[in-house]
Amino acid sequence: EVQLVESGGGSVYVGGSRRLSCVASGFTFSDYEMNWVRQAPGKGLEWVSYISRRATDVFYADSVKGRFTISRDNAQNSLSLQMNSLTAEDTAVYYCARDRLYCTTTSCNFEGMDVWGQGTTVTVS
């Protein structure tokens, strides 16, 4: 079964740090790009960060740039998000989601975030 399982959520003080993990199973992790997406209580989805399959490209939302670091270990089928200098606005359920970038001769496009984890909750207070 294709699965993503997040962990590492919990309560943290303002200004503190937290490290989230996402473990993949049931598919070849190194064939996929990965994202972190969060959802504040009662709010919509907010993309947080992206990492390419070989970790050569990483991108961040402006709201977390300079504070969060995404990384992956393809040998361990795992994705991480190191979160520093946390604020109350970072309180959310954090999801990892896989995607896949494919390129033709003229363009590159994403296939879509087709598998999501169950989410892990981070509460900053």
Place this chain on the structure above:
Amino acid sequence: SYELTQSSSVSVSPGQTASITCSGYKLGDKYVCWFQQKAGQSPVMVIYEDVKRPSGIPERFSGSNSGNTATLTISGTQPMDEADYFCQAWDSGSAVFGRGTKLTVL
């Protein structure tokens, strides 16, 4: 930064067709995905690359994208389709989500 605009809510009677729109500057030049999220659950992709359905997604879900507007259409809407729906596109290395549309089936 790029923005996607969705109406906050749509209501539809069972068996009728629901249309949920997503607007953005030259959105038709980008690929759009649609996600369904039921209460307390993780999002599920129902449409990718504007018009494609992942395996396991019912045929009643369809998508289109042209100009500045993408549309998710649910034909023969069922009570189980009641959920929040989010559109998403990539722009300049960032994934952008719409704020979501709450679909009520009543």
